[in-house]
Amino acid sequence: MQVSENPWRGDGLTIEVLTDVPVPSIDATLAESVVAEHLIGGETPLVRAEGFGTEVWVKDERTRMGLGSFKALGAAYVIAHHAAATGASDLGQALEDRTYATASAGNHGLSLAFGATRFGARAVVFIAETVPESFAERLRAQGAEVRREGAEYEASMAAAAATAEAEGWTLLSDSSWPGYYELPHRLMEGYTAMAAEAARQMPGPPSHIFLQCGVGGLSASCAAYFRSVWGDGPQIVNVEPAAAPALQVSIAAGGPAVADGPVSSMGRLDCKEPSIIALKGLARDADRFVTVTDEEVEAILPELASVGLSTTASGAAGLAAAKLMHLPEDARVLCFLSEQADD
16 A cells, blocks of 8 residues: 655645636535435445444445446436426436437446436447446446447547547546536536435544545545535545556646556556546545555455445445554544445
8 A cells, every 4th residue: 555645735736737627516415406306316324344443434335326336426417417407397308319428437337328318318338348248238228328449448438539529429427637527527516415425424523534536536526525514624535546546646746647557456446547627626635645456455355245345346445445554443434335346
């Protein structure tokens, strides 16, 4: 595990490339109302995890909207906003003339497919050649058209963007880059519904919060919301794979940077370039940036399974970091079990 302090904490990065970039939304009231009215509501549980030598609370996202991960609150949330904005009396067909496209290596594509189908739109999800066929079948079961493009996620994302532009489709990515802010900003807002639930469910303010990170959507959204609720009290720790430390290298560089590394078993966190909105938010809100190896995370999976918290390496990254940091016995820790175990 590698730990680095955030020199920009509080003030954030003020470089020119981030000037027009919005900070993450903290409007959880809006997020929760849209989820309750237009999607499948119901809170996910907060459970106590034993065996950490300190008080550890886990927000269990494995049952979220029947899709198996926190990302159910992302793309589907954006599409629900679009449907409601039409004013249609029958929201089930409100977006029948629209097609949403994205690339996905995991749960984002399921959320997009669910949302599009729910409101009458078409969903086209681009996946890389390395993505298992079992995941392609899960996407099709949610109503998506699946297209394989490229050897890795970056290539499938480029294909999704090019096709969306050529066909006049809506590109709905869970990342952001210069000039592409509006939809990912709204998408990240959906995650605040999860953060608000956790804040209500916690028995008291946490001393430490561990947030796993791919492009940074979960981490930045939750960090911004938790700062609005608990102020500077909690230590917020951003956790990434050692093979894909996109935020850690960007913080060290003082601006957006691309990480280099092998493929990680933390597949949904294996992102080499950060979302620019997430970078702006985390530079202000996170205290530490931590990387964990595949071996360190995989070691904790049997232990979590033994206490009813089966998940993937991606879902367990925050918990692994919390255990490795040997926190004080009087610490109160909040972590996220971000997805269900693979089939």
